[in-house]
Amino acid sequence: MKYVDEFRDGALARGLAERIAAELRPDRRYSFMEFCGGHTHAISRYGIAELLPEAVRMIHGPGCPVCVLPVGRIDQAIGIALQRGAIVCSYGDTLRVPASDSLSLMKAKARGADIRMVYSAADALKTARANPGREVVFFAIGFETTTPPTALVVQQAAREGLRNFSVLCCHVLTPSAITHILESAEVRQYGTVPIDGFIGPAHVSIVIGSAPYEHFAEEYRKPVVIAGFEPLDVMQACLMLVRQVNASRAAVENQFARAVTRQGNLAAQRAVSDVFELRERFEWRGLGEVPYSALKIRAAYAEFDAERRFDLHYRPVPDHKQCECGAILRGVKKPVDCRLFGTVCTPENPMGSCMVSSEGACAAHYSYGRFRDVREAAA
Amino acid sequence: MRKTVSVELTPEVAVGDYVIVHVGHAIGVIDAEEAERTLALFAEMAQAAGPAAS
Numbered sequence: 001m002k003y004v005d006e007f008r009d010g011a012l013a014r015g016l017a018e019r020i021a022a023e024l025r026p027d028r029r030y031s032f033m034e035f036c037g038g039h040t041h042a043i044s045r046y047g048i049a050e051l052l053p054e055a056v057r058m059i060h061g062p063g064c065p066v067c068v069l070p071v072g073r074i075d076q077a078i079g080i081a082l083q084r085g086a087i088v089c090s091y092g093d094t095l096r097v098p099a100s101d102s103l104s105l106m107k108a109k110a111r112g113a114d115i116r117m118v119y120s121a122a123d124a125l126k127t128a129r130a131n132p133g134r135e136v137v138f139f140a141i142g143f144e145t146t147t148p149p150t151a152l153v154v155q156q157a158a159r160e161g162l163r164n165f166s167v168l169c170c171h172v173l174t175p176s177a178i179t180h181i182l183e184s185a186e187v188r189q190y191g192t193v194p195i196d197g198f199i200g201p202a203h204v205s206i207v208i209g210s211a212p213y214e215h216f217a218e219e220y221r222k223p224v225v226i227a228g229f230e231p232l233d234v235m236q237a238c239l240m241l242v243r244q245v246n247a248s249r250a251a252v253e254n255q256f257a258r259a260v261t262r263q264g265n266l267a268a269q270r271a272v273s274d275v276f277e278l279r280e281r282f283e284w285r286g287l288g289e290v291p292y293s294a295l296k297i298r299a300a301y302a303e304f305d306a307e308r309r310f311d312l313h314y315r316p317v318p319d320h321k322q323c324e325c326g327a328i329l330r331g332v333k334k335p336v337d338c339r340l341f342g343t344v345c346t347p348e349n350p351m352g353s354c355m356v357s358s359e360g361a362c363a364a365h366y367s368y369g370r371f372r373d374v375r376e377a378a379a
Numbered sequence: 380m381r382k383t384v385s386v387e388l389t390p391e392v393a394v395g396d397y398v399i400v401h402v403g404h405a406i407g408v409i410d411a412e413e414a415e416r417t418l419a420l421f422a423e424m425a426q427a428a429g430p431a432a433s
Contacts, residue, residue, distance in 0.1 A: 003397055003409055012421050019424050091402070120403025122385065145401045148388050152404075206399060206407035232421055239424065258414035259399055259407045268388045268406065 003258070007230030013051060016235040021053040023242055030056045031194045032241050033331055035178060036201035037064030037359025038229045044364035046231040050372070056238060059193065059331040060361040062177055063201060065142040066093045067329060067353040067360045068284045071317040073170050074099035077139040080168070080310055081105070081113035086135035088168075089116045089124035093357040094141055096350060100317050105139075121146075121153040128157070128165035137306045138167045145203045147171045147295065148268035151275040154297065154304050168306040169297050172282065174204050175212045176293035182220045186332055193331045197241040199234065200226035202256055209264025213252045221250040228256040275301055283316055285353055286329030325352035328361050335362040342370060 024030070034040060040060045043049055049058055062068050074097050081088040088105065095105040095117060109115040114134075118124050124138035140150040150167060157165045178198065186193040200213055205226045213224045223244035227237035237255045244251065254260055275298060282294030297305040306312065319325060323345070324338035335341050335354070345351035347363050354360035358367070382403075386392050389405045398405035 003414055006418055009421075015426070016421065016424055120385075122403060142402075145406060148406070149385075149402055149404045152385075152387055203399065203401055203406065233417075236417075236421065236424070255417070258410050258417060265388060265407060267390055271388070 004230065007232045009232060013231055013235055016239060017051045020239050020242055024053055024055055025246060030196050030242060030245060031059055032197050032199060032238065033059040033061045033195050034199040035061035035063040035174065036204065037357065038202060039199055039234060040361055041359050041364050042229050042231060042234055044368040048231055048234055052238060059195065061331060062286060062329040064357050064359040066097050066357045068172060068286060069097060069141055069170060069353060070283045070285045071099050071319065072283065072315050075317060076312050077168055078103055078105060078108045080137050080306065081115055082108055084310055086137050087114045087116060087127060087131060088137050088139055089118045089127055090139035092117045094139060096356050097353050098351060121149040125153045125156060125165060128162055132164060134164060136165050140167050141170045143172060143174050143204050144207045148207060148271050151271040154275045154301050157304055158301060166304050166306040166309045167297065169295060171295045173293050174201060176290060179216055180287055180290045181330065182216060184330060186330060195222065196245050197223040199237050200224045202227060202229045205256065205260045207265050207268050210252050210254050210260055210262050217250050217252045223250045225253045226256050226260055286326040320351050323352035325354045328354050335365040342366060
């Protein structure tokens with residue numbers, strides 16, 4: 001397909017890898033965090049980690065939507081379906097995330113809960129129209145990319161005066177999560193997680209633009225290069241980061257100029273700010289409570305807020321004891337450092353959220369990287 | 380494969396444009412000129428890497 005294939009050219013990728021190797025300073029190492037799960041997936045799938053010189057390490061960040069969803073939020077969705085008899089609609093990945101009592105939305109469905117997988121928020125609205133006698137809840141998760149479609153369905157429901165539709169809003173914000181990582185002890189003390197720069201997300205940046213990253217590039221002196229999802233995009237972004245590090249620069253650069261502007265998608269931003277406002281705090285799996293890192297529905301749309309409609313109160317729940325998702329999401333540990341990885345915890349039977357989505361660090365490594373570990377061990 | 384996609388978030392889109400689709404919505408329109416520029420830059424960088432890249 002146009003705008004895809006030409007960004008996957010293997011010979012060009014090797015050329016870029018040589019260019020990167022030629023520009024590295026021999027006396028140092030380079031650690032870059034790709035925040036976004038889409039990049040984590042691309043880095044594993046296309047073998048980018050192996051193509052990069054040994055001195056360049058990619059650290060997987062927490063930008064996988066289902067991976068950062070805490071157990072307590074999934075429990076809420078299951079509760080609405082099982083105890084309150086509502087139809088709960090959500091994206092496919094969400095259905096397999098482990099929750100309390102060995103449940104997941106999928107397993108709750110087997111126990112009789114009416115759980116429906118939807119491809120878009122608009123499908124949840126259709127379900128509400130088709131079932132006027134039932135409560136229909138859209139369990140809305142994701143970063144800035146899935147938020148505008150959720151805003152549109154809330155606006156549409158208000159226009160139609162749909163009485164049986166509400167949204168359990170678990171949308172989270174990228175810039176506050178990156179700031180939280182930069183403020184963490186692991187990064188500040190330059191101990192377990194040295195971060196020399198960030199690969200900025202592709203789709204999120206289409207929506208929010210490149211401007212929101214300028215603050216922390218300046219404040220924390222970390223370069224940010226926004227990159228597309230294709231392998232050549234990621235390779236070029238690495239080269240741009242190496243050049244910034246070598247020149248002691250910390251600027252926001254945009255490798256994904258074919259889709260990202262400085263101000264972002266204004267139509268999407270307008271819809272989001274009409275429907276949502278900041279939450280004071282929100283629990284993330286792996287990061288704990290992060291201030292002003294998520295959205296809730298504004299009072300003007302209160303009747304479409306499932307938390308108000310069902311009088312929900314959030315209760316945090318600890319993860320599986322041996323699951324290392326928390327440390328993996330912060331870049332402190334790698335998937336293979338977890339005792340459950342590939343044995344008890346697999347994509348077919350995930351224990352932790354990082355194994356659920358193809359964008360999760362564990363699932364990506366399980367699908368594309370685990371045989372490389374075997375080869376390396378044998379060598 | 381055909382799929383219905385909403386263009387409510389990209390009101391500026393025109394027939395013939397390429398869009399980036401996320402959960403059933405076009406969230407951005409591809410800028411063809413910028414795409415060409417990026418591809419040209421790849422070629423330039425790979426060439427600068429010397430004969431091993433060819």
